[in-house]
Amino acid sequence: MEAVNQTTTSGFILLGLSDDPALQPFIFTLFLLIYLITTLGNLMIILAVSSDSHLHTPMYFFLSNLSFNDICLINTTIPKMLVNIQGEDQTITYTGCLSQVCLILNFAGIENCLLAVMAYDRYVAICHPLKYTVIMNQYFCVMLLLFSLFLSIVHALFHSLMVSLLSFCTEIEIPHFFCELAQIIRLACSDNFINYLLVYTVSVLFFGVPVFGIILSYIHIVSSILRMSSLGGKYKAFSTCGSHLSVVFLFYGTGFGVHISSAFTDSPRKTVVASVMYTVVTQMLNPFIYSLRNKEIKKAFRNFTNRMLFLL
Template sequence: MEVKNQTVVSELLLLGLTENPKMQFLIFTFFISMHFITLLGNLLIIWAVSCDSHLHIPMYFFLSNLSFNDICLVTTTIPKMLVNLLTQDESITYTGCLSQVCFVLIFGSLENCLLAVMAYDRYVAICHPLKYLVIMNPHFCVLLLLFSLLISIAHALLHTLMVLRLSFCKDLEIPHFFCELAQVINLSCSDTFINNMLVYTVSSLFAGVPLSGIIFSYFHIASSVFRMASLGGKYKAFSTCGSHLSVVCLFYGTGFGVYISSAFTDSPRKTAVASVMYSLVTPMLNPFIYSLKNREIKEAFRKLIGRIAFPL
């Protein structure tokens, strides 16, 4: 089999979710609708938080950053897919493909970190309420955000730079709607042992540590809530955590679902369909979860709608 050096590769092919041409228009309509809903929902969250002074607290600071990260995540993959469907052209440049790999890893990793940081914020608010404003001061919140961003970038660059050392064969078809790291590695004709080991070890560590932090936080939150004598206090504590816990279950549930589907199916197409859940459905549903379960967000939306409907 002829091998090309990675510097010779000019483009790859994204085969998408199906080869059926009759399904292309339906898929295009489905994805552009979901993309629009995702952008609109998350922009509304950011707008509501920025306009309502009552929401200028750490919890909503991290929520608005989570919404911005979700916008970035879907914008990294969906527009290119929509252009390919519209033009009936499956190609993506090698540079564009590596850029997708890198940015998907950055925003996916940052989502993971932000959920852990938000769990820590709820832990401090419920378990140490008197020290909350001292611990979660603006300077510390910004540091947590920057640290999460830096380690997410480092994680993404590690994998992306390791892909640069690989050589590729003639067949450069990716059975996916975006350039996913594992799919790109599978195209290589080089020895991919180190790359695969990094994917399993570093990614497992990167996902496992934040998830352990979330579980630790909620264990202590549950212990504190059950010790409360007031039913009203218990309800208020659980209501502030309900939205975040739902988003955590959705994010990790869909992520594990994709992992399980890839382990038990030989069809890359089915894995690609499953990955739609964490790459698009989760960012789309996050604003709805917070707006439906959070009383303060709903109140902020009412004020926002009032200002738009009655500007004077």
């Protein structure tokens, strides 16, 4: 089939999680519930942190930004999926698809950077407690956040620009519920070798460096904790890192698992179902992980809820 220029491509067809019409109401209800839980849960984290002056510290500053990023990330995928199911229309415009690719890469990249920044914050707090307030000052925290945002935007725009140079055939079906970068490149009629090469090299660097930083930080953290003489001090140090480590394993574990499984399976549907874990489920579980394991967040939740009930 003859390739056509990107500008003449009317759009794509998102096949979703299943082509069985009987399953569509169940999928719609399930993902609507996940969307509401994720949005409300992360919003509660943001409100609890902002309303409690005791939580105005670097650790909770980054946590509230992580929650805001999770809200943004899930809003790039689920609403369009729900609209498509409800309207029985699986199409997405070329511009909308390219925008979705860019936004997903951007917000996933910010999460990747924030997890590394939060690991560094824990490293400074445990390994250099006397210098913590000096090192993790307000200016430095804002600069870390802005630098993470800058890197993520550059990474997302770079891949989006490379995708915009590809040509596609007239009939384009994406076996996914959102426009994923790898799926878009796979559907190109023009030569996509350079795109694949750049995806793997740039992504390995962009995601690999933060992972290396997280591992290095926790090597120093564990070493410092083991040198502590007090059992209470060891428990407190480990407990402050537990929530962050859980989120790290959930985000990177599911992400790597999806990409490894896609290399060994020929079924796009299995890959799509697996990708739900790191694009949807991770963002839903993050508020529960932090609220269930953190006494300060629980207390802030109670205080915020009590104030809201009093105002009502």
